[in-house]
Amino acid sequence: LAKTTQPISMDSYEGQEVNITCSHNNIATNDYITWYQQFPSQGPRFIIQGYKTKVTNEVASLFIPADRKSSTLSLPRVSLSDTAVYYCLVGETGFGNEKLTFGTGTRLTIIP
Amino acid sequence: GAGVSQSPRYKVTKRGQDVALRCDPISGHVSLYWYRQALGQGPEFLTYFNYEAQQDKSGLPNDRFSAERPEGSISTLTIQRTEQRDSAMYRCASSLVVGTGELFFGEGSRLTVL
Numbered sequence: 710l711a712k713t714t715q716p717i718s719m720d721s722y723e724g725q726e727v728n729i730t731c732s733h734n735n736i737a738t739n740d741y742i743t744w745y746q747q748f749p750s751q752g753p754r755f756i757i758q759g760y761k762t763k764v765t766n767e768v769a770s771l772f773i774p775a776d777r778k779s780s781t782l783s784l785p786r787v788s789l790s791d792t793a794v795y796y797c798l799v800g801e802t803g804f805g806n807e808k809l810t811f812g813t814g815t816r817l818t819i820i821p
Numbered sequence: 822g823a824g825v826s827q828s829p830r831y832k833v834t835k836r837g838q839d840v841a842l843r844c845d846p847i848s849g850h851v852s853l854y855w856y857r858q859a860l861g862q863g864p865e866f867l868t869y870f871n872y873e874a875q876q877d878k879s880g881l882p883n884d885r886f887s888a889e890r891p892e893g894s895i896s897t898l899t900i901q902r903t904e905q906r907d908s909a910m911y912r913c914a915s916s917l918v919v920g921t922g923e924l925f926f927g928e929g930s931r932l933t934v935l
Contacts, residue, residue, distance in 0.1 A: 752825075752912050752926025753864060796863055800922070808877055809854075809922065811863030811932045 713797045718816040727784045729815050731797030734778050740802060742780045745796040747814070753796060757782070784817075792819045823847075825927035827913050833933045834903055842898045846915030853896050854914040854924060855888055864912055870896060871919055875908045903934045 714732040721727045733742070739785040741760050745753040757764055758793040759780070770783040784791055826845040834840050846853050852871050856864035866880040872893040881887070885903075890896040900907055910931050914924040 741922055752914070752929060753924070753928070755923045760920055783904050794863075798922070808866050808869070808879070811856075811865060811922065813861075 712785060713799055713812050715795075715797050715812065715815045717813065719736070720818045721787055722820050723788055724786055727787050727791070729782045729784075729817065730779055730796055731782070731799075732779045733797070733799045736777050736799055740777075740799050742771065742777075743798045743800075743809070744771065744782045745798065745811070746767070747794045747796065749793075753811070756795075761795055776821075787817075787819050789819050789821060791817065793817060823917055825913055825925055827911075827927040827930050829930055830928060831931050831933075832872075833935065835935050836904060838903055839899065839901045840903055840932060842900075842911050842913075842932070844896045844913030844915075844927060846894065846896070846897070846913070847917075847925055850915035850917050850925070852916045852919055853890055854916075855896070855898050856912045856914065858910045858912055858928075858929070860910075867898070900932075905934050907932045908932055 741758055743758040746756050747753040757766055757769050757771045759773050761773050764771045772781040794816050796811045796814040798809050801808045802807055825847055828843045832840055843931055854869040855867040858864045868878040868881055868888050869876055870890040872916045873890050885901045888898045910929045912926055914926040916924050
């Protein structure tokens, strides 16, 4: 499984765009990149998943460069409710490889 | 049900006792996962099932830990002869189909071993 590296913590002000970058230098050809969000006292929640280029949904955007050795989760115009831990996961999805590994994540704090 | 349901939400037990944690996945979800999460850490994979088959149990710490999902729905994680180091939040998750990477997590069962 590809190892991921992401900042331990980040602070941002309300209304700003926040970008959290994850490094995964050993990503394999069949690996997808998945991001989860976890609020205190809750289980992780799936945010977004991608393989290459850009993916956007109602919550966030995910930017993946051509070499796929990193990815950036972009949260537009954050609010206090976006304060959470964000996890970057890299792994092959598909039958027979379901061991999704979470790291320590990035603790994002939004400042009023 | 509407979401993944876990019980009990809180369990306090004495060292040496056995505990059973239950997970009721979202109806129709094929895959079921167990994770353990220590305070300030990310979830740690324990095991997962596709239907009733346990596909990977490589994350179970030792043979005191076991899990089953006999009818492909509800799952039980059992810890025998509990130790203080077993204290953690135990999280269950399910996914609709195999291999999407999109897991739906329950609220967790917090185990405290005295």
